[in-house]
Amino acid sequence: MKLLLFLFLITLFFFSCTTSASTYQHPLDPLNPSEFKLVRGIVQKTYEASPPSLTFQYIGLDEPDKALVLSWQSSNAKTKAKTLPPRRALVIARFKKHSLEITVDLSKRSIVSTKVYTGQGFPMMTFDEQDFVSALPFKYQPFIESVHKRGLNISHVVCTTASVGWYGEIKSNRTLKLQCFYTQGSSNLFARPLQGITVVADLDERKIVEYFDRFNIPVPKAEGTEYVATKQKPPFGPTLMGAAFVQPNGPGFKIDGHSISWANWEFHVGYDIRAGPMISLASIYDLQQQRYRRVLYRGYISEFFVPYMDPTENWYFKTFLDSGEFGLGQSIVSLEPLADCPANAAYLDAYFAGEDGVPVKIGNAICVFEKYAGDIMWRHTELELHDEIREVRPQVSLVVRSVSTVGNYDYIIDWEFKPSGSIKMGVGLTGILGMKGTSYTHVDQIKEDAFGTLLADNTIGVHHDHYLTYHLDLDIDGEANSFVKTNLETVRVRDQSSPRKSYWTVVPETAKTEADARINLGLKASELAIVNPNKQTKAGNKMGYRLVPGTVAHPLLLTDDYPQIRGAFTNYNVFVTPYNKSEKWAGGLYADQSRGEDTLAVWSLRNRCIENKDIVLWHTVGIHHVPCQEDYPIMPTLSGGFELRPTNFFERNPVLKSKRPKLVRFPKCNSQP
Amino acid sequence: MKLLLFLFLITLFFFSCTTSASTYQHPLDPLNPSEFKLVRGIVQKTYEASPPSLTFQYIGLDEPDKALVLSWQSSNAKTKAKTLPPRRALVIARFKKHSLEITVDLSKRSIVSTKVYTGQGFPMMTFDEQDFVSALPFKYQPFIESVHKRGLNISHVVCTTASVGWYGEIKSNRTLKLQCFYTQGSSNLFARPLQGITVVADLDERKIVEYFDRFNIPVPKAEGTEYVATKQKPPFGPTLMGAAFVQPNGPGFKIDGHSISWANWEFHVGYDIRAGPMISLASIYDLQQQRYRRVLYRGYISEFFVPYMDPTENWYFKTFLDSGEFGLGQSIVSLEPLADCPANAAYLDAYFAGEDGVPVKIGNAICVFEKYAGDIMWRHTELELHDEIREVRPQVSLVVRSVSTVGNYDYIIDWEFKPSGSIKMGVGLTGILGMKGTSYTHVDQIKEDAFGTLLADNTIGVHHDHYLTYHLDLDIDGEANSFVKTNLETVRVRDQSSPRKSYWTVVPETAKTEADARINLGLKASELAIVNPNKQTKAGNKMGYRLVPGTVAHPLLLTDDYPQIRGAFTNYNVFVTPYNKSEKWAGGLYADQSRGEDTLAVWSLRNRCIENKDIVLWHTVGIHHVPCQEDYPIMPTLSGGFELRPTNFFERNPVLKSKRPKLVRFPKCNSQP
CATH class of the missing domain: 3.10.450.40 (Nuclear Transport Factor 2; Chain: A,)
Structure with a gap:
């Protein structure tokens, strides 16, 4: 039996x-x-x-x-x-x-x-192996002695991992460096680094292969570093009032597996241990054509380059590729209902495989919610007619959010869909700064470059950059698309035809090959669009979507410097490549200790034809970050992003005939929540 | 008796x-x-x-x-x-x-x-005089004949006003030009211009002083131009679900007259017929110093330059100064509760004087509301410690909003205050495009410059710019302030001290005189801040606020072209001037038909000392607008703006000890709203 x-x-x-x-x-x-x-x-x-x-x-x-x-x-x-x-x-x-x-x-x-x-570079590091080697110092006598020498209690020391990058070495083993911190008296370990110690661990051998204790700098005090609410002392404030959000007729979106439909949009939300959320097959319903039309075949963050700007021994190597080395998907953290996402959010879980292949669940990995921010979708008041006309449509959009916490930093990644056809990519940077120990306690003591801002006693927030490179495989109403730069150029009126001496007009320029599509933004007035050259509106305009850039930064590292060779995909804010299934990761498939041989910048050098082809737009959101005291001990969110906005994709305003949602004043409630 | x-x-x-x-x-x-x-x-x-x-x-x-x-x-x-x-x-x-x-x-x-x-230029035009002269054509025989000749019914014609600008004339009368439109069958008059007619009216004489009927172009059809909901025919869509917003413990702000206090902010909201809302004496409570500290003495939109890019007879003069000619305050329209502002908004009325001095009330001119957009104020998940830590603070901010409708365009003007100390200025452009009649019905017919985008049969959306110049009299913890450019500069590592070849560092540069502070953004990596050189943090950093620019555009008109001479205050994205009570209007006090003699650009040429003085920051938000079919017949909002963000103003994150607002799931409601 x-x-x-x-x-x-x-x-x-x-x-x-x-x-x-x-x-x-x-x-x-x-x-x-x-x-x-x-x-x-x-x-x-x-x-x-x-x-x-x-x-x-x-x-x-x-x-x-x-x-x-x-x-x-x-x-x-x-x-x-x-x-x-x-x-x-x-x-x-x-x-x-x-x-x-x-x-x-x-x-x-x-x-x-x-x-x-057999090429250069190594695959993404797993959490498991990082955890394993992070524990090694605690059995490693020289490290124990270093801690003792500093007068610290080793039971309060925690080590985390940093990728080592590549600095011209001919032979590389799969190593990482350990960064150790002191945790006694504060949850904010990143604010309290043990400086001067180099610990190199081999990930394949799973052992410490190099150790130096070069100098001793005071570990910053615990005082003032805490960010956990229950550990704060008064005075508290500022006080923010609570609120509740009610959708009397329920949410407007439907989730079926990983497919989401909402208002005039439908799309698929995937997940990958490396990329995090991946948006696919995003299509928008065209009221006039009475059908869904494809906008985006696949969009995701392809790589995320974070170089720090301190060339000294303990910091020079910190030039992270957060996606390829650490995995933006692996680093996704569970979202907290009513705080990370509003009350009306739905949640999706995600699964990745550990190094043993066993699936690991991330509960509430992605949230989906309708955003009612009080914005206006469109409006007009007309006072010129006999009776005043006032037509207003409040904005409602749909947000797909995840948060990836890569060590100290928390990255809030939003994909926002608007009924008007726009897709907005939002990036929020919060969490804890990368900080280094120092003997300085006042700016006046600093006589040479400190490579950052003195934030508190013995604490420098190190200068750094964030470059998020998006892979955007737009398919505007089909695969065959072109990339058009519409340059705004001054025209000088040379005859007496006008009292004006000048005006500007548009000079469109279709990119023939990849070289035409490597663009640094901000230098020239120009609109950039992916269009379908085979589809036009009734008036004859090519249907397209344009890139409305937000925060843009140009790299300041020398192009022949090792980190920038690896991060060469940020050399331009925009690239366009022909679709190629194997060109997925802008920093290369094997990003850890990569040597820049397999980056978007290298692929683009083939200078392939991109006109009327299935093409991919790559756009980098860049932020130079000079830390300030407000970023300490935890950073108020710094936001960036960009928008893909329809331009002659529709015959007319696609939300012209959208009825006003019933935004009711207050529901009848008989008791307080 | x-x-x-x-x-x-x-x-x-x-x-x-x-x-x-x-x-x-x-x-x-x-x-x-x-x-x-x-x-x-x-x-x-x-x-x-x-x-x-x-x-x-x-x-x-x-x-x-x-x-x-x-x-x-x-x-x-x-x-x-x-x-x-x-x-x-x-x-x-x-x-x-x-x-x-x-x-x-x-x-x-x-x-x-x-x-x-006795100088050049004229004061703002009143609504009354514009209304008066707009009615003149209907008693003017040549105009009546022009309308007849076009086969139109004069009872459906409406005329609106346009300022005439200045094009090198030596003597100017106070005139304006009338633009007439056809309204039969559609509320969207601006989509149906009567082209070819020039009507010049003298505002002092109150009569028509010039009239031409040069050519006849078909008036665009009514079909497809309507935007009023009740006049739309199916299919409707997309459908957006309704929602309600409840603050169980009431709103967090208090309005006392024109003074508003909320969370850690207090400020005053004024109103002016020309500027619209004026924010004054904005101070933020510093938890550590236990006192309010002043940030902004006075902020408002000083001028708003909107040049169109069509040099032909009927359009060349359209180079509006929307503030100085038409009045952003006079043009404020009543906000619609639950649509222009969310359910939790409070409203302020505004009053201006008509040309007879009699007060005119604008009900619901300004709204004030707490914004709960689902954003995150700060967060961190800590997985390196024994117990996982997750601390999240949702973002709540306070918005002060008005909408100015200047003829066809609706400008949404937001001042958003964040508990973290930021002030965000938001600008939304919506309403109706400036359109001109044309004989074209398809792009292929266009053989020469059309000065815009063909949007529908006989309809061109004309290229144009929007430049909003903000007057920002920042007083960082007192009046004596300096303007500091923190340039990010590449450093080449020339010795063998580092495996790196380069990094960037900061080179601060304090502006001594006005010439040092005329800046075109985007050309150079730089942070711009107003600091108090006499106040520093404990660590020795100068307390300040930095300008985080958003949308930036550089003028494309020649600097010696008449409109750009008048709009020279947009020649740089940033100016800094010493405080001077008389330097209020960037385009001059007498902006109508001004000749550029009294602009910010001229004041700045005095090259006064601005170091450690009471100074004013002027920042221009610029948008080049190439119309697209989605902007027709009414525009989905196009957004821009910028942020003033504390940088070493506080000793640490000012919202570190802000408790999480009670964001409740759903209130207990016994019936649907």
């Missing part, structure tokens, strides 16, 4: 495994827990190995060919399930100090290809 | 007049209706004239000297009413074709000074 039950349970387990492994509805759905388990089983069985001898550095969806996805999308509802493209996973594993690229077919339950990567 | 009653009523009238005329609480309160009546009475009596022989072009508060206002502010509550500076009104009247500047003392009920203005 017991045996029978056991067999039954085993059967059930396999059955449920099989079932759930195939329960994806959309070809771009992220891998689900059952699929991770299946991949894990297949790979571990094939290699007869598990961590630490075989580690999964990356498991993600091996994206089906775009043609297959599009043909699936256009198939009718009945046959849709049957036209789902084959489901494959891409595995990057570390095995015997090699990086393996393994493609697993999930329906066939087998490995379909394996490649040993 | 009747006589007695009459005397009694007369007495009552004077008494109530006296009482209400003095019921201002704050020296910067705008003039109230009783005060307008008082001014009117005094001036009309003195000149023994009323419209049209004497017209009030401007009546506003004659600002008390800054020192008096500050000394009033710092006086104690008991003596405050007594230290109110003398109350004076500035009148600009048009009398016998002269512009008079009359200062009226309201407490003494007398004129204290009169000046006849």
Whole structure:
């Protein structure tokens, strides 16, 4: 009987495994827990190995060919399930100090290809291996002595990891550097670095391979560093009043698996351990054409370059590629309802595979909410007619949000969809600054470059940059698109035809090849758009979407400096490339210790034709950050972003005939919440 | 008996007049209706004239000297009413074709000074005189014939006004041009211009002084131009769901007259017929110093330059100064509750004087509301410690909003105060485009410059710019301030001290004179701040506020072109001047037909010392506008703006100890609203 039950349970387990492994509805759905388990089983069985001898550095969806996805999308509802493209996973594993690229077919339950990567650079670091090596110093005698020498209690020391970058070394091992902090008396470890110590750990060997204790600088005091509410002392303030938000007829969006529909939009929200949220197949309903029209095939943050500006021994290497080295998806943190997202938000969970292939759940990884910010979608008051006319439409938009906490920094990543057709990408920088210890306690003591701002006693907030490079595979009403720069140029009136001496006009210029589309913004008055040269409005304007840039920064590192060679994809604010399935990561697939051989900047040098082709727009949001005292001990959010805005995509204002939502004054409530 | 009653009523009238005329609480309160009546009475009596022989072009508060206002502010509550500076009104009247500047003392009920203005340019145009001359064509036979010739019904024609600018004329009369539109079958008159007709009216003579009918172009059809909801035909959409907003413990702000306090902010909201809302004496409470600290003495939109880019006869002159010619305050429209502002808004009325001096009320002219947009004030998730820490503070801010509708365009003007110390100025452009008639119906027909975008049959949206120049009299913790450019400069590492070849560092540069502070943004990595050089943080950083620019545009007109001579205050994105009570209007006090002799650009040429002085920051938000079909027949809001953000103004994050507002899920409601 017991045996029978056991067999039954085993059967059930396999059955449920099989079932759930195939329960994806959309070809771009992220891998689900059952699929991770299946991949894990297949790979571990094939290699007869598990961590630490075989580690999964990356498991993600091996994206089906775009043609297959599009043909699936256009198939009718009945046959849709049957036209789902084959489901494959891409595995990057570390095995015997090699990086393996393994493609697993999930329906066939087998490995379909394996490649040993022989180029430069290493795959993303897992949380597990970082945790492992972070614990090594505490068993490493020289480190213990260094802590003692500083008069600190080692039980309050915590070490975190930093990628090492590349500085011209010919041979590289897969290493990282450990950064240690003191935690006694404050939760804000990043404000209290132990400076002067270099600990290099080998991630494949899982041991400390280099150690120096060069100098001793006071660890900043705990006082004034705390940010946890329960540990604060009065006076408190400022006081902000509470509020509640009610949607009497429910939210306007529907979530079906990973597909979201709202107002005139539909799109898919995927997730990847490296990229974080990925928005796919975003289409907008055209009231006039009575159909959905595709805008964005796929959009995500491709790389995120954060170079610090301190060239000294303890800091020079801090030139992070937060996506390729640490994983913006792996770093996503659970969102707190009513604080990270408003009361009317819905939440999606996310799953990634640990280094052992076991799925790890991030609850409330992504939230989706309708934003009622009090903005105005459009309006006009007309006083020239007999009766005054006043027509106002309040703005409502849909936000998809996640927060990635990469060590000290918290990055708020918003995708905002507007009924008027705009997609706004928002980036919020908050969390804790990268700070270094110093002997200074007053600016007057500083006689040479301190590489940052003195924020408090013994504490410098180091100068740095943030460059978020977005991959935006726009498909304006189809794949064949062109990139058009509409330059605004001054025309001098040379005859007597006008009392004016000048005006400006537009000179459109279609980019033929990639070289035409490498652009530094802000130097020239110009509108940049992706258009469909084969589709025009009734009046004959080419249908398109334009890039409305927000915060723009140009790199200040020398282009031949090592970090900038690796981060060369930020050399221009805009690139356009022909669609190429393999050109996904602007800093290269193997970004850790990369040497800049596989970046967007290198791909673009092939100078391929981009006219009337399936093209990808790459845009970098850049922020130079000079820390200030307000950023201490925790930073008020600093915001940036940009907008993709329809330009002659519609025949007219697409929200002209949108009725005003019932924005009611107050619901009838008989008690306070 | 009747006589007695009459005397009694007369007495009552004077008494109530006296009482209400003095019921201002704050020296910067705008003039109230009783005060307008008082001014009117005094001036009309003195000149023994009323419209049209004497017209009030401007009546506003004659600002008390800054020192008096500050000394009033710092006086104690008991003596405050007594230290109110003398109350004076500035009148600009048009009398016998002269512009008079009359200062009226309201407490003494007398004129204290009169000046006849002899320079170039004319005062703001009143609504009344514009209305008057707009009706003239309908009694003017040549115009009636022009309308007939076009086969139009004159009862559906409406004429609006346009300022004429200045194009090198030596002698100028006070004229304007009339623009006529056809209204049959659509509320959207601006989409249906009667092109080819020039009507020039003299505002002093109140008659048509020039008339041409040069050519006939089809008036665009009514079809597709309507924007009024009740006149739309299906299909409707997209559908946006309704919502309600509840603050269980009430709003967090208090309005006392024109003074507003909220969270850690207090400030005064004034109003002026020309400027619109004026924000004064904005101070923020410093939790550490336990006192309010002044940030902004006075901020408002000083001028608003809107040049169109069509040099042909019917359009070349359209180079508007919307503030100085039309009045952003006069053009404020009543806000619609639940649409222009959310449910939790409070409203302020505004009053201006008509040309006869009689007060005109704008109900709901300004709204004030707490904005809960779902943003995050600051956050951090800490995974490196034993127990996960997650601290999140949602963002709440306070918005002061008005909308000025200047003819076709609606300008949404927001002042947003954040508890973290930032003040964000938001500008939204919506309403109707400036459109011209054309014979074109398809882009392929256009063989020469059309000066705009073909939006529909016979309709071109004309290229143009918007430049909003803000007057920002920052007083960072006192009047004596300096302007510091912190340039980010690349440093080349020339020795072997670092594996890095470069980094950037900051090179601060204090502007000595006005020439050092004329800045075009975007060309150089730089942070711009107003600091108090006499106040520093404990660590020794100078306390300041920095300008975080948003949308920036550089003028494309030639600097010696007439419109740009008048709009020369936009030649730089930033100017800094020493405080000078008379330097209020960037385009000059007499902006209509001005010749650029009294602009910010001219004042700045004096190259005065601005170091450690009471200084004013001028910042221009610029937008080049290439119309697109989505802007037709009414424009989805296009947004711009900038931020003033504390930088080392506080010792630390000023919202570190702000408790999380009670953002409740849903109130208990027993019925739907």
